[in-house]
Structures are given as C-alpha cells and as structure tokens.
Amino acid sequence: MxxxxxxxxxxxxxxxxRLVPLDPAPAAGPGDDCAVVDPGPGHASLQLLKTDALVEHxxxxxxxxxxxxxxKACARVVSxxxxxxxxxxxxxxxxxxxPQTPVAWAENLYRGIGECLTRCGxxxxxxxxxxxxxxxxxxxxxxxxxxxxxxxxxxxxSAHPGHALLVxxxxxxxxxxxxxxxxxxxxxxxxxxSHFKPTAxxxxxxxxxxDLPRLALASGCGYEVERGLLPLTAGCTVEQALGDGEDFExxxxxxxxxxxxxxxxxxxxxxxxxxxxxxRLVKAGDGDSLHGGWEHxxxxxxx
Amino acid sequence: MxxxxxxxxxxxxxxxxRLVPLDPAPAAGPGDDCAVVDPGPGHASLQLLKTDALVEHxxxxxxxxxxxxxxKACARVVSxxxxxxxxxxxxxxxxxxxPQTPVAWAENLYRGIGECLTRCGxxxxxxxxxxxxxxxxxxxxxxxxxxxxxxxxxxxxSAHPGHALLVxxxxxxxxxxxxxxxxxxxxxxxxxxSHFKPTAxxxxxxxxxxDLPRLALASGCGYEVERGLLPLTAGCTVEQALGDGEDFExxxxxxxxxxxxxxxxxxxxxxxxxxxxxxRLVKAGDGDSLHGGWEHxxxxxxx
Numbered sequence: 001m002x003x004x005x006x007x008x009x010x011x012x013x014x015x016x017x018r019l020v021p022l023d024p025a026p027a028a029g030p031g032d033d034c035a036v037v038d039p040g041p042g043h044a045s046l047q048l049l050k051t052d053a054l055v056e057h058x059x060x061x062x063x064x065x066x067x068x069x070x071x072k073a074c075a076r077v078v079s080x081x082x083x084x085x086x087x088x089x090x091x092x093x094x095x096x097x098x099p100q101t102p103v104a105w106a107e108n109l110y111r112g113i114g115e116c117l118t119r120c121g122x123x124x125x126x127x128x129x130x131x132x133x134x135x136x137x138x139x140x141x142x143x144x145x146x147x148x149x150x151x152x153x154x155x156x157x158s159a160h161p162g163h164a165l166l167v168x169x170x171x172x173x174x175x176x177x178x179x180x181x182x183x184x185x186x187x188x189x190x191x192x193x194s195h196f197k198p199t200a201x202x203x204x205x206x207x208x209x210x211d212l213p214r215l216a217l218a219s220g221c222g223y224e225v226e227r228g229l230l231p232l233t234a235g236c237t238v239e240q241a242l243g244d245g246e247d248f249e250x251x252x253x254x255x256x257x258x259x260x261x262x263x264x265x266x267x268x269x270x271x272x273x274x275x276x277x278x279x280r281l282v283k284a285g286d287g288d289s290l291h292g293g294w295e296h297x298x299x300x301x302x303x
Numbered sequence: 304m305x306x307x308x309x310x311x312x313x314x315x316x317x318x319x320x321r322l323v324p325l326d327p328a329p330a331a332g333p334g335d336d337c338a339v340v341d342p343g344p345g346h347a348s349l350q351l352l353k354t355d356a357l358v359e360h361x362x363x364x365x366x367x368x369x370x371x372x373x374x375k376a377c378a379r380v381v382s383x384x385x386x387x388x389x390x391x392x393x394x395x396x397x398x399x400x401x402p403q404t405p406v407a408w409a410e411n412l413y414r415g416i417g418e419c420l421t422r423c424g425x426x427x428x429x430x431x432x433x434x435x436x437x438x439x440x441x442x443x444x445x446x447x448x449x450x451x452x453x454x455x456x457x458x459x460x461s462a463h464p465g466h467a468l469l470v471x472x473x474x475x476x477x478x479x480x481x482x483x484x485x486x487x488x489x490x491x492x493x494x495x496x497s498h499f500k501p502t503a504x505x506x507x508x509x510x511x512x513x514d515l516p517r518l519a520l521a522s523g524c525g526y527e528v529e530r531g532l533l534p535l536t537a538g539c540t541v542e543q544a545l546g547d548g549e550d551f552e553x554x555x556x557x558x559x560x561x562x563x564x565x566x567x568x569x570x571x572x573x574x575x576x577x578x579x580x581x582x583r584l585v586k587a588g589d590g591d592s593l594h595g596g597w598e599h600x601x602x603x604x605x606x
C-alpha cells in the first residue's frame with residue numbers, strides 16, 4: 001500500500017487535482033501562490049484566494065506563544081498575497097483544538113491574528129471552531145480573499161531564460177525565531193510591482209532548494225544559483241539557507257538589464273532590508289539541480 | 304484555568320471576535336450561515352464566504368468510507384450557501400493528514416469532493432496539504448466562495464414574531480447513515496427564494512434544539528415548537544429529532560398567510576421531500592426554551 005510518506009506533497013497534489021472539477025477558464029494556472037479569479041473585464045482588480053494551515057508539532061511546538069502562532073498563521077497567508085503583487089482582504093479562521101485547550105490560549109492566538117490583520121490591512125469575515133480528540137494536534141487553518149490590480153499581478157510562470165534571480169532579506173535559520181515573527185513583505189512587493197515589476201515572483205516557504213525549482217519549472221526554465229552570493233542569516237551555512245525553509249522572503253526574477261536600477265532604487269526605499277542577486281534563469285534542462293528543503297509527509301521529518 | 308470544554312463554542316466565538324478587526328460595513332451581520340460581501344452597487348450578486356471543517360473521531364469515524372467523508376466535507380459548505388439562497392463557486396481544500404495515510408484514502412476523499420462539486424456546480428480553486436503527527440486525527444477544512452443574487456439573499460435575522468416555522472425532510476437519526484450521504488438542499492432553496500422567499504432561513508447542522516434558538520435570537524424573537532408536528536426520521540423519537548444534529552435540512556420562517564400556498568406549490572415541485580410546519584416565532588421572551596443539540600468542546604461529548 002502506498003502511503004503519503006512514500007510520495008510527498010507535490011506528487012500527492014498532482015494526483016488529487018485530477019479527481020475534481022477545476023475552473024475551466026482560470027485567470028492563472030494552478031500551482032501559483034494563490035488562485036486568481038477574474039471578475040470580468042469591467043474590473044480593475046482580480047480576486048486572489050488562498051488557504052494555509054498550521055499544525056502543532058509540525059509548524060509550531062506546543063510551548064510556542066499562542067500570540068506568535070496566530071501571527072504566523074495569518075502572516076503566511078498575507079505573504080502569499082504579497083508574492084503575487086496583491087493585498088489581503090477577508091479572512092476565514094478555522095480552529096480545530098483539543099477540548100482541554102485553555103480559553104486564554106485561543107484568545108492569545110486570535111490576538112496574534114488580529115495584530116497581523118491590523119498591520120497588513122485585512123479583516124476577519126468568518127470562522128469555524130471544532131474540537132479534536134484530546135490527544136490530537138491543534139490545527140489552525142486560514143483561508144482568505146485578496147485583491148490585485150490587473151497590471152500588478154505577478155505569477156511564477158512568466159519569467160524567461162536569462163532573467164536574473166534575486167531574494168529579499170537573508171535565508172536560513174528561521175526556526176530559531178523568525179518563523180514565528182516574520183514580517184510579510186507586503187510593502188516591498190507593493191513597491192516592486194509599481195516600480196520594477198518582476199517577471200516572476202513567489203514567497204519562500206519551503207526553502208530555496210525546493211521553491212526555486214518550482215518557480216523555474218512554472219516558467220519553463222532551468223536555473224543557476226551562485227552559492228557564494230546567497231545572503232545568509234548570521235550563523236547559518238549555505239546548506240541551511242537552501243534547505244531550512246520558512247524564510248518568508250521573496251524570490252523574484254527580473255530582466256538582467258533592470259537589475260542595477262532596481263538595486264539602486266531599493267537601497268533608497270528599503271535601506272534596512274537586503275535585496276540580493278543570487279543567480280539567473282537558464283534554458284530548461286540546463287543549469288543546477290537543487291535538492292532539499294521542507295517536505296511534508298516525508299519519512300523522518302526534517303523539522 | 305478556564306478551558307474550551309468549560310464554555311462551549313458559541314461563547315468562545317463571542318470572546319474571540321472581539322480580538323480582531325472586523326469588516327466595518329458588512330453586507331450582513333456576523334453569525335449567519337456565511338459571510339456576505341457586497342462588491343458594490345453595480346453588481347447584481349453578492350459574494351458569500353464560508354469555511355467548515357471535518358475532524359476524524361468527531362465528525363466521522365476512522366472506518367468511514369473516504370469518498371463519503373469527502374462528499375460530506377463539501378456538502379456541508381454547499382448547504383450553508385443554499386441556506387442563504389445562494390450557490391457555490393470556488394473551493395479551497397485543506398487536508399491535514401498523518402503521514403501513514405494511504406494515498407488511496409486521500410484520492411477517494413477527493414473523489415467524494417469532486418462528486419459533490421460536479422453535482423452542485425462548484426470548482427476546486429486551490430488547496431493545501433500538511434502532515435499531522437502520526438497519532439493525530441485527520442482534519443479536512445474546506446473554505447469556499449459562493450454567490451447570491453441581491454434579491455435572493457435570505458438571512459437568519461430578518462424574520463418577525465408571528466411568522467411560521469417550517470423544515471424540509473425529516474429530523475433525527477442522521478448518524479446512522481445520512482450524515483455522510485446527505486444532499487444539500489440547493490435545488491429547493493433556489494426554488495424557495497425565487498417563488499416563496501422565506502423571511503429567514505438556515506441549515507440544521509447542530510440539531511433543531513440548538514439551531515432554532517439561534518435563528519430566533521438573530522431575528523429578535525422567541526419561538527414555539529409543536530413537538531407533535533416534528534417530521535421524525537423513521538424509528539426516531541422527538542428527542543432525537545431535536546438533538547441528534549447533522550440533519551442538513553433547511554429551517555425557514557415565512558409569513559403565516561403564505562404557508563398554505565407554499566405547501567401546495569412545494570408538493571407539486573418536490574413531491575419526494577417533506578416540507579412541514581413545526582411552529583412559529585413569537586415575541587422575544589415568550590414561547591418555548593429548547594435545550595440540547597450538538598456542542599463542540601462539551602465535557603462528555605454527545606456523539
């Protein structure tokens with residue numbers, strides 16, 4: 001019998017989506033950071049849809065502060081809207097919690113969600129609470145709508161060979177602290193799509209080694225990474241930068257000719273956040289082959 | 304320390320929603336079957352948002368057929384759209400499963416979701432998969448968008464004292480089979496809002512004894528139920544009809560003067576599905592007081 005741990009998340013998703021009706025005319029193909037819905041030609045904005053889940057023991061430990069867990073659950077979704085050039089709007093929060101959970105824990109979780117919504121400009125539109133058996137892990141699932149102006153929509157699939165690859169911030173070591181307290185790059189991506197619109201963009205949730213191949217594949221490209229250029233979090237190795245995951249930084253592609261102008265303008269706009277050229281897209285079949293990163297359902301969980 | 308099992312679901316939700324930013328101008332108040340979003344005066348339809356979750360051991364047993372679990376997870380959401388006079392559109396499916404779950408189980412779950420979407424007219428727009436620890440319960444969380452024509456929107460909160468109360472189908476005994484195989488009353492509610500628009504409507508998920516007080520409270524009313532009129536599932540008692548839950552039938556209020564016409568027309572339109580007058584709304588503070596029904600987080604779970 002084949003089990004989920006035998007095939008991994010990407011293969012599982014490919015098998016599952018064959019079994020259900022899909023949008024016959026999607027505004028963007030499946031597999032991007034969010035689903036994109038076109039409300040019709042008279043509308044300046046497209047709707048974005050996203051769902052994401054945090055599981056106790058997998059994405060956070062039982063002793064993690066509930067407020068930080070709530071922030072993280074909400075910020076992960078905001079990060080996906082940012083990665084498409086959009087903004088968050090309405091949130092649906094599902095809590096599946098053991099009955100012995102302290103009410104104060106749930107309240108602090110919601111305080112963290114509320115802080116993130118206030119900071120990023122979303123509102124709670126609805127929710128669901130359910131018990132799980134007393135020995136089961138808590139699950140927090142957040143679905144949300146967002147919006148993006150048509151001309152700002154930035155997919156994973158629209159880059160070409162020769163485009164430069166850049167990342168915001170530093171990579172690696174997220175689990176020490178940042179994974180519970182990261183700031184979604186909403187302001188930065190809003191600036192990018194207005195001033196130096198990338199040819200492709202995604203947020204780094206599973207590690208560069210897993211996420212970059214996804215962007216390259218979606219764009220029909222290969223990729224080359226200059227490991228010596230990777231912006232490492234202090235104390236981290238290249239391998240950690242590639243594989244730790246949960247950086248929630250932005251990976252973007254842009255025409256080589258625009259890189260110098262972008263870097264100069266970025267330094268003036270966001271002096272405290274690095275933007276680093278790390279490599280380039282190449283023809284499909286050429287370039288590097290990265291391995292590692294976070295894999296759900298894997299045998300011997302990496303974290 | 305106060306725990307979730309001490310306060311119950313409704314009290315928990317009241318405490319939580321104070322802690323987050325809410326829509327400053329919602330198209331409908333909180334606490335209805337779905338959230339309602341008004342896209343602006345030029346639009347004939349409103350958007351509906353809903354999220355719902357199924358938890359192993361709570362909403363289904365480990366030996367339940369995965370295909371039926373998938374159908375149920377999807378049909379519960381469709382039922383909420385139906386209860387507001389709307390239709391389902393785009394679905395986001397989150398699976399949080401133990402790593403040893405057979406791939407075939409997840410595939411059969413998705414087949415059930417696909418059958419429900421095909422039957423009810425929705426599409427999959429996105430999803431999320433995550434592992435849970437090997438000993439944790441599986442959680443299936445489904446969020447979806449729907450739409451409702453402005454003139455068809457039917458809330459819980461718009462009925463008045465004196466309006467008659469009716470239910471579709473029969474009540475009680477759902478856990479024997481129906482809870483995994485029910486048909487959302489989408490066709491029936493679509494007909495109702497076009498021909499005999501109710502003054503209030505909701506779907507019965509937690510049992511009439513718990514759900515009717517919610518509708519009455521939302522409408523600022525009390526209620527009277529004629530127990531002898533309750534349409535009982537074969538072999539069920541009145542107490543089961545009131546308290547079992549998961550009937551997924553429709554509870555509706557309508558002006559007393561329109562009941563005879565509605566019942567006559569209904570019999571011609573839906574000859575195989577009962578529609579039964581069970582009581583009426585009265586002034587707030589008057590009438591009956593029902594107790595029981597399904598309570599999440601309760602000590603000594605009722606089912």
